[in-house]
Amino acid sequence: MIALISPSKAQRLLAENIREHRLQRNLTQEELSSRSGVPLSTLRKFEQQGVISLESFLKLLMVLGMLDNVVKATKMETIPFSSIDEVIALNNAPKRKRGRRT
Structure with a gap:
């Protein structure tokens, strides 16, 4: 899949x-920092530059009630089957634990 925006x-x-979610919930940076356990300086840097660790980002999402949605957004989609043979083949196939070497 080709990304349409850069990282x-x-x-x-x-x-x-x-930031918009924080403001919509009428929270100051200080309040969100306190509730999430993310240092205020980290939150400010994130809102200004977009730089933050994954753990701190997830803490912010949790406080803002968005964590479940992000986790669901990364879930693997189910594949629609066109025959019963495809279902049987998928169930019999070993589950991948590593990527293939190229």
Whole structure:
């Protein structure tokens, strides 16, 4: 799949979205920092530059009630089957634990 935005653009958009959610819930940066356990300086840097660790980002999402949605967004989609043979083949196939070497 081809990405339509760069990772740096995605970081900035995520920071903007978190800031909008924070403001919509009428929380100051200090309040969100306190509730999430993310240092205020980290939150400020995130909102300004989009830079944050995954753990801190997940803490912010949890406080803002968005964590479940993000986890669901990364879930593997189920494959629609066109025959019973495909279902049987999938159930008999070993589950991959590693990627293939190229």
